[in-house]
Amino acid sequence: MPLRSDWSSATCPIARSADVLADPWVLLILREMFSGRLRFDELREATGAADSVLARRLTSMADAGLVEREGIGSRAGYRLTDAGRETLPILHAYARFSRVTDPDGPWGLTVSCGRCGEVAASVDRCIACDAPLDADSARWARRSMGGAPFALTGGASA
Amino acid sequence: MPLRSDWSSATCPIARSADVLADPWVLLILREMFSGRLRFDELREATGAADSVLARRLTSMADAGLVEREGIGSRAGYRLTDAGRETLPILHAYARFSRVTDPDGPWGLTVSCGRCGEVAASVDRCIACDAPLDADSARWARRSMGGAPFALTGGASA
Numbered sequence: 481m482p483l484r485s486d487w488s489s490a491t492c493p494i495a496r497s498a499d500v501l502a503d504p505w506v507l508l509i510l511r512e513m514f515s516g517r518l519r520f521d522e523l524r525e526a527t528g529a530a531d532s533v534l535a536r537r538l539t540s541m542a543d544a545g546l547v548e549r550e551g552i553g554s555r556a557g558y559r560l561t562d563a564g565r566e567t568l569p570i571l572h573a574y575a576r577f578s579r580v581t582d583p584d585g586p587w588g589l590t591v592s593c594g595r596c597g598e599v600a601a602s603v604d605r606c607i608a609c610d611a612p613l614d615a616d617s618a619r620w621a622r623r624s625m626g627g628a629p630f631a632l633t634g635g636a637s638a
Numbered sequence: 639m640p641l642r643s644d645w646s647s648a649t650c651p652i653a654r655s656a657d658v659l660a661d662p663w664v665l666l667i668l669r670e671m672f673s674g675r676l677r678f679d680e681l682r683e684a685t686g687a688a689d690s691v692l693a694r695r696l697t698s699m700a701d702a703g704l705v706e707r708e709g710i711g712s713r714a715g716y717r718l719t720d721a722g723r724e725t726l727p728i729l730h731a732y733a734r735f736s737r738v739t740d741p742d743g744p745w746g747l748t749v750s751c752g753r754c755g756e757v758a759a760s761v762d763r764c765i766a767c768d769a770p771l772d773a774d775s776a777r778w779a780r781r782s783m784g785g786a787p788f789a790l791t792g793g794a795s796a
Contacts, residue, residue: 485662485686487662490746491743491744491745491746491781492666492669492733492745492746492747492780493732493733493734493735493736493737493743493745493746493747494665494666494669494729494732494733494736494747495662495665495666496736496740496743497732497733497735497736498662498665498666498732499662501732501735502660502661502662502664502665502732503660504643504645504653504656504657504660506660507652507653507656507660508650508652508653508656511650511652528643545739563739566735566738566739567735569731569734569735569761570728570731570732570735571652572731573727573728573730573731573761573762574651574652574655574656574659574660574728575650575651575652575655576651576727576762577651577655577659577724577725577727577728578651578652578654578655579651580724581703581721581724582654585649585651585654586649587649587650587651588648588649588650588651589650589651589652602760602761602762602763603727603731603760603761603762604731604734604760604761604762605760605763605765607763622650623649
């Protein structure tokens with residue numbers, strides 16, 4: 481990306497991860513991919529990103545090993561790699577910040593634990609039942625998708 | 639910022655937080671402020687940001703209620719607000735992503751628990767002693783600052 485520094489080889493682990501992941505569009509693309517939207521046209525519709533914006537982000541995400549392209553033609557899409565699935569705590573940390581600093585806000589996304597069902601009070605661990613809160617065990621409920629909790633893409637089914 | 643969408647009123651809590659916080663410079667500025675660097679010239683030196691880049695980010699962080707300007711003249715600086723201190727799990731989530739996806743990387747920053755001393759295995763909770771891992775209780779060790787664990791700005795002393 482022009483006019484941006486390159487932190488991919490920084491020794492600070494915050495700076496290294498931020499190089500690709502500290503970008504609002506990348507976070508929204510990951511949110512949609514965890515929600516099961518894996519095709520280019522689905523991602524475009526769900527994020528509202530322009531084609532060029534979306535294509536550029538998907539390329540940088542693929543270069544960083546977060547997603548892989550699969551399929552051809554009209555069935556082409558993307559899948560989250562293992563590294564891509566490890567971004568979940570970053571998304572949860574952003575979501576949690578909004579809830580903590582604006583508790584009355586109208587929240588379109590709620591994170592809960594797939595084991596005990598409690599709404600998440602931590603970014604990566606269920607405080608209620610002490611289970612890890614990862615891409616396998618977390619459940620999301622999104623108002624724009626009907627509001628029922630669902631397992632994340634590639635996660636164990638509910 | 640030009641050419642960027644405004645997500646500050648989005649109902650998705652990820653998008654709302656991302657509006658100001660999904661920016662590498664903002665994350666580096668927060669890293670330095672948690673490390674005790676609170677004056678403009680200290681922040682400039684520690685992040686390597688140009689004056690205009692740093693000033694613009696500090697303005698957007700103040701507008702978002704993350705920092706407050708204090709003092710005048712050569713002693714002018716910034717302090718983290720309560721909301722600013724709530725960004726810590728976001729920084730920890732980025733740091734943890736680097737460690738999980740590249741365990742052998744040369745890490746310049748290590749997070750540990752101020753209560754039991756264990757290196758953090760979660761973003762916001764100590765897995766070893768079950769204490770919350772927040773701006774009061776977390777300790778950082780930074781190679782560029784001598785490598786000894788220190789309490790974060792405004793946190794309880796070690």
